[in-house]
Amino acid sequence: MLSSFSFSKDTVGFIIQGEVDEKSIDELQIKILEKLETFDKIKLYLEDDGIESFTMPAVVQEMMFKIKYGDRFEKVALVTNRKWIKMCGVIENMLTPAQVKNFDVEERLDAIAWIAQTK
Numbered sequence: 001m002l003s004s005f006s007f008s009k010d011t012v013g014f015i016i017q018g019e020v021d022e023k024s025i026d027e028l029q030i031k032i033l034e035k036l037e038t039f040d041k042i043k044l045y046l047e048d049d050g051i052e053s054f055t056m057p058a059v060v061q062e063m064m065f066k067i068k069y070g071d072r073f074e075k076v077a078l079v080t081n082r083k084w085i086k087m088c089g090v091i092e093n094m095l096t097p098a099q100v101k102n103f104d105v106e107e108r109l110d111a112i113a114w115i116a117q118t119k
Contacts, residue, residue, distance in 0.1 A: 008116055010035065010074075012068070013045035020054045025061045041074040043115045044098075047108065048080035063095065070096030077111040079103045 010036050014028055019105060035042045076098050078089040085104045093100040103111040 003080060004023045007045075007112065008043070009114060010041070011043040011045060013047070014047045015047045017050040017052075019052050019069045022055065022062055023060050024059055025065075029061075029065055032065075036069065036072055041075065043074055043075045043077075044073055045077045045115050046079065046110065047111075048078075048085050048105070049087060051080075051082075066092060066093045066095040073098035075115055077101045077103060077115045079105055081105050 003011070012031050014031075016024070032042070059102075073096050076089070076092060076096070078086065078092075078100065080086060080102070081104050087104045089100050103112060103114075
């Protein structure tokens with residue numbers, strides 16, 4: 001399940017639960033592309049609220065999207081307590097020139113404050 005929200009004009013946020021499959025990635029990418037129609041660069045907030053797994057097609061689809069649009073991300077906040085998901089942030093840091101920062105769930109407000117900061 002994917003819940004999306006926006007707390008500033010150039011930011012899109014997602015709270016993600018359950019299995020992340022191609023349908024979830026499609027929903028996420030549609031919301032991101034909508035923001036990219038308006039802004040040259042955006043900020044992305046991703047919060048793990050019980051991610052169970054990622055399907056391999058979803059991982060590939062997401063990686064291809066980051067390669068194609070990675071230069072359009074200014075910052076990415078990844079909020080999770082799980083090490084394996086934090087490793088995804090490390091990998092994402094290699095695919096995009098965006099600032100990618102991991103936060104524990106207890107640091108959610110810090111993540112929101114960081115993502116909201118302008119240069």
